[in-house]
Amino acid sequence: MKKKNSKKQVKVTSALDEQTSSYFKRVEDMINEDDFDDDESRKLFMENVFTQVENNEVKLSCDMIVSRTMEKLIVYLNDIQIRRVIQNIEDHFCQIAMDKFGSHVLQSLICAIPKAIRSERSKNREIENNIDDLKSAEELFLSLCDCFRENIGELVSHTYGSHVLRTAFEVLGGVKVADNVVRSRASRRSREKSYQSEEKRQSIKQSQVGNAFGTEAITHMETVAVPDSFLPVLKQLTNIIIEMELQKLALHPVSNPLLQTLLLVLHRKDQSLCMKLCKAVMSQIDMYNSKKGRIKGPREPKESDSEQAQKGQERSYRVPVLLSNEISSHLVEKILHVVTPELWQEIYDSYFNTHLVQLSCHPIANFIVQHLMASTTDKAQAKQMLAELLPYLEDLLANEHMGIVVRMAEVAVRFVIKQKTMLKALLQAFHCEGKEEQSSAVLLFLSLTTYDIFYGTKLNEKGESEEGVNTISEESPPEAKLKSINFHGALLLKTLFDFQDPNKLVTSLLCLSLGELMTLASDSMGSYALEAFLKSRFVPSEKKHVLIEKFKGTFVRLACEKQGSHVVETCWRQAEVKYKEAITQELLISEQQLNGNFYGRIVLRNCGAQHFKRKDKTWHGKEQKAVRKRKFLEEILEEREHIEHIKKAKLVEDSKSRKFGREMAALGFTARGEDAVDSEEEDDVDDTKGSVDASFEKKPKKGQCASKKVETEKKKKNRLSDDTDKPAEFEFIDSAIKATKSLKKSKKEQKKKKQK
DSSP, rough: OOOOOOOHHHHHOOOOHHHHHHHHHHHHHHHHHTTOOOHHHHHHHHHHHHHTTTTHHHHHHHHTHHHHHHHHHHHOOOHHHHHHHHHGGGGGGGHHSSSHHHHHHHHHHHHHHHHHHHHHHHHOOOTTTTTTTTOOHHHHHHHHHHHHHHHHHHHHHTTTTTHHHHHHHHHHHHHOHHHHHSSOOHHHHEEEEEEEEOHHHHHHHHOBSSSSSSGGGGGOOOOOOOTHHHHHHHHHHHHHHHTSOOOHHHSSTTTHHHHHHHHHHHHHHHHHHHHHHHHHHHTTOTTTTTTTTOOOOOOTTTHHHHHHHHHHHHHHHOOOOOHHTTTTHHHHHHHHSSOOOOHHHHIIIIIIITHHHHHHHHHHHHHHHHHHHHHHHHHHHHHHHHHHHHHGGHHHHHOOHHHHHHHHHHHHHHHSSSHHHHHHHHHHHTTTOOOGGGGHHHHHHHHHHHHHHHHHHHHHHHHHOOOGGGTTTTTTOOOOOOOOOOOHHHHHHHTTTTSSSSHHHHHHHHHHHHHHHHHHHHTEEEEEEOOOHHHOHHHHHHHHHHHHTTTOHHHHHHHHHHHHHHHHOOOOHHOOHHHHHHHHHHHHHHHHHHHHHHHHHHHHHHHHHHHHHOHHHHHHHHHHHHHHHHHHHHHHHHHHHHHHHHHHHHHHHHHHHHHHHHHHHHTOOOOTTHHHHHHHHHHHHHHHHHHHHHHSSSOOOOHHHHHHHHHHHHEEEEHHHHHHHHHHHHHHHHHHHHHHHHHHHHHHHHHHHHHH
């Protein structure tokens, strides 16, 4: 079924004869083959083709076949030719923008404008004939934007015109937005086919904004410099859109991606205008009885009155349209990532507070809650969200909303909060909180099934009673119980290994049979969980070596697999020298087999098999040094993380104290509140201790005291100047360099002593 456009599409006559069509078909083949002797021959070819294009741009752009040739041709045209094409279609901008085929050509022309402007300004070339009447690329683009402004009401929700408008926003802001926002799925698939090499695909992904989930959804990217005249036009178009019916635009499948594009561009170009658009969109949310009867403060489950009030609130609450709609929810997700912390808090208090459970159980709104947790930057806020959701963890699992559970675990890791409570709640939800049942926790997480279902199905087939379920641990379990691995289950387990106390999961993983471990290592997501276990700083090295011992004899088989090869490499990297030697020897026994396999060759190279075979003694020394360096760097990283954590906590306290500092000072209170009282009490205690100690010490002379004060002040100034000049990253590097230098000095001194 073809969808009918809500707006009337303006058709441009594009009847071409067979001779013209076949000519441009040959041109397209030549461009695809790119079989030119040199750049000069390509330039001559393009000039000849351009003579056939000039003054026929509208007709050619709107043709079903030739429009594709025009798109490819625009890439090779110089700035004068691009300006000539745009000027020739100046009277038909909106007609081409709303044409099925012409819109793609116009998009390509708009994308070529920044390059044309740069070449205009940078090149000092000779004045060519017949260009006096030619406008500059900047003037032509501003003329195009004027046309868009006059017809923006129609273009915003037009199937083809909206894509052209999105590209115009990107050029006005100098920001490249991700294809998953700007382009449809069909367009993305066709582009993926055109980019055959993986290197090109990776370079495209790296230079885009908003191409990943969570906090990485808005990636850092340097914006391209644009003329000063572009920003006022962007502001003007944004203000016009803000005045429109934003709720209809947010719910429309065509105009919604346009709002997302504008939002991401403004986020990098004009933060204040971006916040204005965010507020305008969020104000459209219809909160049906959301603020009436809202219970503020923590819940008190012991009191029956509060439970009744909570149930009444849950019944009266209805999920807002913008949060429950499949289209508008994507826009809200982007808003949560681009808003300031103050506006984020305002949005949370207005639309999410005390409603997280209902939203998390909703089939669409649960994705917004995931982005809400991923975008939070406040530890206290993260605690509040986890406290609200953790009592309903089993309900979330019953609704099959595992994404919420994974995000909860990620928040617990990121802020180092409620990790024990989270793990305890998970064990209860999977019915494996007992000591015997905990040994199956990893199996249950990976398969996303409760203890009763995982073990009870086989018992019921034999006709045993429910009491027989409790005696499973005494019976011999089957050899390979784990048959399939759930994506979210493996992702959850991977995150849980980053908890500060994963001992229960560590023992559970080591209880798995070799067959189950092989299934896990060969799975696309299960292998990541195993690698997380081996890389975790909180898993003891002895436990890692137990796992490596279990894999003994299977390294060759794993090395020949796509996923298993990564597990082998991680085992080798994280192992001590004697275990590395054992792994390498096992691989060298089947060297011929591994060299004949694509993944096996890579494993041999990365594990240093050739070096081990040729120089056995030097290999040992080299690997021992590598292990020492790795441990040393891990210690430095731990110290750095601890210092950064303290600094962040201080910054949060300072920001909170500054917020109401003047008002509190006027009332006679200190800005720190309760913390200040505690610190003052501690200072008083320290002062009394100091006074007692001072009474037993000899008093220094006046001259000595003054000189010491001057020295300490100078030292403080020098430290402050050093700290302000160096950013945090360089501080870490400096500390690492100093530590390595001190080790080298101590080694040299020891050698000298031995020689003497």
